[in-house]
Amino acid sequence: MANWVSAGSVKSLQEEKAKVIKGGIGVFYHEGDFYAVDNRCPHMGFPLHTGSLCDGILTCHWHHARFDVCSGGTLDPWADDVPVYETKEENGELWVNQAITVSDKKEKYKQRLMKGLEQNLGLVIAKSVVGLINADVPAQEIIKIGIQFGTTHRNHGWGPGLTILTAMSNSLPKLDTQGRIQALYQGLRRVAGDCAGQPPKHLTGPLSGFSGNADRLKTWYRNCTEVRDSQGAERIVLTAVESGMPDEEISSMMMTAATDHFYMDAGHLLDFHNKAFEAAELADTGLKKSIFASLTPLFSNAVRSEELHSWQAPVNLVTPLKAAFQEIDRLPFPEDPVPFDEKELLEVILSDQPITMIHALTETFKNGASPVKVAQIVSLAAAERIVRFHIQNDFNDWITVLHTFTHAHAVHESLRRTNEPALIRAVYHAAVSVYLDRFLNIPSTKRPVGQKEDEPLIADDFLKILDIQQQVNEAGQWAANYLHQSKDTDALFNTLGHALLREDADFHSYQMYEAASREFDLWSGEGEAEGNTLAEYAQETMIIAAARYLAAHAPTAREIPRVGKIAWRLHYGEKLFEENES
Numbered sequence: 001m002a003n004w005v006s007a008g009s010v011k012s013l014q015e016e017k018a019k020v021i022k023g024g025i026g027v028f029y030h031e032g033d034f035y036a037v038d039n040r041c042p043h044m045g046f047p048l049h050t051g052s053l054c055d056g057i058l059t060c061h062w063h064h065a066r067f068d069v070c071s072g073g074t075l076d077p078w079a080d081d082v083p084v085y086e087t088k089e090e091n092g093e094l095w096v097n098q099a100i101t102v103s104d105k106k107e108k109y110k111q112r113l114m115k116g117l118e119q120n121l122g123l124v125i126a127k128s129v130v131g132l133i134n135a136d137v138p139a140q141e142i143i144k145i146g147i148q149f150g151t152t153h154r155n156h157g158w159g160p161g162l163t164i165l166t167a168m169s170n171s172l173p174k175l176d177t178q179g180r181i182q183a184l185y186q187g188l189r190r191v192a193g194d195c196a197g198q199p200p201k202h203l204t205g206p207l208s209g210f211s212g213n214a215d216r217l218k219t220w221y222r223n224c225t226e227v228r229d230s231q232g233a234e235r236i237v238l239t240a241v242e243s244g245m246p247d248e249e250i251s252s253m254m255m256t257a258a259t260d261h262f263y264m265d266a267g268h269l270l271d272f273h274n275k276a277f278e279a280a281e282l283a284d285t286g287l288k289k290s291i292f293a294s295l296t297p298l299f300s301n302a303v304r305s306e307e308l309h310s311w312q313a314p315v316n317l318v319t320p321l322k323a324a325f326q327e328i329d330r331l332p333f334p335e336d337p338v339p340f341d342e343k344e345l346l347e348v349i350l351s352d353q354p355i356t357m358i359h360a361l362t363e364t365f366k367n368g369a370s371p372v373k374v375a376q377i378v379s380l381a382a383a384e385r386i387v388r389f390h391i392q393n394d395f396n397d398w399i400t401v402l403h404t405f406t407h408a409h410a411v412h413e414s415l416r417r418t419n420e421p422a423l424i425r426a427v428y429h430a431a432v433s434v435y436l437d438r439f440l441n442i443p444s445t446k447r448p449v450g451q452k453e454d455e456p457l458i459a460d461d462f463l464k465i466l467d468i469q470q471q472v473n474e475a476g477q478w479a480a481n482y483l484h485q486s487k488d489t490d491a492l493f494n495t496l497g498h499a500l501l502r503e504d505a506d507f508h509s510y511q512m513y514e515a516a517s518r519e520f521d522l523w524s525g526e527g528e529a530e531g532n533t534l535a536e537y538a539q540e541t542m543i544i545a546a547a548r549y550l551a552a553h554a555p556t557a558r559e560i561p562r563v564g565k566i567a568w569r570l571h572y573g574e575k576l577f578e579e580n581e582s
């Protein structure tokens, strides 16, 4: 009897028809029977005992969600089902069993998450994430569910939703609990949104009886992507996985094809490849086929930048790039990389001398520089464009500099994963894109210099700045001042994460946050930040760039994160409606 509580006399309940008892349980007398449900509407917490009950359907009066009072199941899936409780009569008294009988909470939340993904129900996804995290299910397990769903329920292949989910998964260590829940929920919600109304993906299957070698598959794969044959490419990828080709070689095969043309789809094609390979590292081996196969549709309509006018005139960049690629063709990764003047190369990349820059890159590679290091410098140059982006530019131009930066970052990460010489071409693509963005730095915004403030700065103060529109320069200056007085960049990244996750962020803002925080970390490696002025400069650049970009895109209506907050508060029994009323 430990969980049973008295709801009062049967007689008085029959007269009252509905009342709330201990534990926030709504008890109803209807059509000769008693029912008990969680009195907080699962949608937004409205007190259900004030709703109406007719023909067994309990209707909430706030947004009119309908529930079967017996099972708790809803006719309006956006509201979610309401928990119900057992009742019994004894000696003229009604008793309610407060324990909700769920045999396996984790399994229940996983099933709810799948329902939320299938039906694109934000609240159900958010509640499932909160439930799973509180049931101590590792975030990685939750992410795997999203990756599996996203790669098998979208015939168009890998999309922004899966990219956001993977980016947010990488960002979890930067965030506190509330931030992690928002990151997971928003990533999963975007995956569900991408798949809504789409035909599912049915894999074609590998070539049965294939007896060739890896080189043969690589050649076929490039030939297929060259003619935009995504089905043929898919069969080759599946054959590669089936035949046990190591991931490193599959990555090499696919990344080569992804760089056979210049800066495809404004860098998204390579960026999506990079994220898919990161997702493959997170997911189970069994998911690799669907993850890799989800990339092949991207080639179907990808824009090849060498065909664009801007890459051909007024300066023809295509011919010198092709000449450079011949010069470095199959140049192996140096076992013992030779240092180079990183600051000088950075200046050349940011200059308006593209041919000089292409030659400088070629010489740097031929002299034995690390391709990873060169890619890191190109990423820094791309971030510098965001730091110097003038707010008198067209608002949409933010996306142009963002594309270059996230592509450069993806190249950097891909080179860290794969020693594929063909991938070095993407370093040039990124550097040329930095050059093409130069007019977005004319006039150039002055780089903020950190100044001492009278009051110590707290990371959360940053959020107040972003409550007002277009505080781009103020946000950049604040970030510089913060770094001038504090070394607590963990707190700062958590705050920047909240600045992202409390808005109705678009795809690019997620990319910005993750790329900047990741590049920041990579400059910290091997003690580079200590006494290395370029590393310090680079880290400051990443933070100022992220702060400015986020400020340019805030505030919004903040509707998406609100759903995540509601899920959190409902889970912890907070009163939402009453607060709303007051």
Ligand code: FES
Binding pocket: 041, 042, 043, 044, 045, 046, 060, 061, 062, 063, 064, 065, 079
């Ligand atoms: S339908 Fe009940 S709170 Fe919205």
